[in-house]
Amino acid sequence: xxxxxxxxxxxxxxxxxxxxxxxxxxxxxxxxxxxxxxxxxxxxxxxxxxxxxxxxxxxxxxxxxxxxxxxxxxxxxxxxxxxxxxxxxxxxxxxxxxxxxxxxxxxxxxxxxxxxxxxxxxxxxxxxxxxxxxxxxxxxxxxxxxxxxxxxxxxxxxxxxxxxxxxxxxxxxxxxxxxxxxxxxxxxxxxxxxxxxxxxxxxxxxxxxxxxxxxxxxxxxx
Ligand code: URA
Numbered sequence: 001x002x003x004x005x006x007x008x009x010x011x012x013x014x015x016x017x018x019x020x021x022x023x024x025x026x027x028x029x030x031x032x033x034x035x036x037x038x039x040x041x042x043x044x045x046x047x048x049x050x051x052x053x054x055x056x057x058x059x060x061x062x063x064x065x066x067x068x069x070x071x072x073x074x075x076x077x078x079x080x081x082x083x084x085x086x087x088x089x090x091x092x093x094x095x096x097x098x099x100x101x102x103x104x105x106x107x108x109x110x111x112x113x114x115x116x117x118x119x120x121x122x123x124x125x126x127x128x129x130x131x132x133x134x135x136x137x138x139x140x141x142x143x144x145x146x147x148x149x150x151x152x153x154x155x156x157x158x159x160x161x162x163x164x165x166x167x168x169x170x171x172x173x174x175x176x177x178x179x180x181x182x183x184x185x186x187x188x189x190x191x192x193x194x195x196x197x198x199x200x201x202x203x204x205x206x207x208x209x210x211x212x213x214x215x216x217x218x219x220x221x222x
Contacts, residue, residue: 034142039068042142046119051135054120060087064115064143071217072107073149074098075140077158077192078118080125089114090193097193098155105210115143117162133162144183151217152185153210156192163187174209177216188213 032045046063049055062079065088074090082092090098099109118128118136128136140163144152154160157170163180164173164187173189180187190209191202 034138035145037142039146042139042146046139049119049136049139052120052132054118054122054132057123058120059084061119062087062089062116062121063119064113065089066109066113067111068113068147070111070113070147071150072112072213073144073147073152074102074112074114075152075154075159075163076114076116077156078116078125078128079121081121084121089116093197094192094194097197101193101206101210104207105214113143113147113149115140117159128158128162137162144180144185148183149185151213152180152187153213154187154189156195159192160189164189174205175212177212186216188216 034042034045037045043063046061049061058079060079062083076089076098079089080092080094082095083089089095098114102109102112117140118132119139120132120136122128122132152163154163154173157173160170160173161167164178166173170189170191174191176188178187178189179185188209190206190213191199196203196206
């Protein structure tokens with residue numbers, strides 16, 4: 001609006017509304033797009049993540065741990081209280097059992113990469129909310145792309161259903177070979193170690209799942 005028109009409008013009592021420049025975005029576009037990040041950038045993005053409300057209740061984010069060139073990616077659900085305290089996945093009782101399961105398959109914990117669907121602990125260990133999964137899943141997808149594992153082992157219903165995008169009960173998902181798209185990665189589902197601690201009778205089935213995973217990753221189960 002030019003000065004003359006503004007003066008005229010002012011004299012007849014018409015207020016002037018001048019459009020303000022839009023506020024600059026707080027995050028530069030693309031800076032937090034996980035699909036564009038390398039390992040260190042991704043770890044930093046997770047550390048500073050405020051995409052969902054869990055940022056307000058977590059003690060630590062839990063990015064994942066292990067060999068960034070591992071052949072196996074183990075995927076769990078979300079950090080529990082111990083993991084939230086220490087910032088590392090599967091460090092509680094379930095983690096001890098996961099370590100023994102891996103050892104049984106001839107793998108040390110340090111030889112695989114371990115991550116969760118959610119990088120922050122849901123309060124009270126409740127199931128992840130759809131909105132939390134929606135916000136967090138791009139981080140796991142980027143971890144899969146960067147790692148390009150030979151095999152993904154999903155432990156528990158939430159990890160399996162989330163990655164496969166199905167609602168099939170875990171009893172029907174375990175015991176067979178899936179392929180995770182769009183990565184084309186073989187994926188095996190087994191019970192969550194926390195469930196196996198409560199139902200040790202199911203360990204036999206879990207061992208069968210691990211043997212299947214071993215067959216697939218050594219090229220015999222395709
Ligand atoms: N349960 C999970 O699914 N992940 C962890 O990191 C710990 C417990």
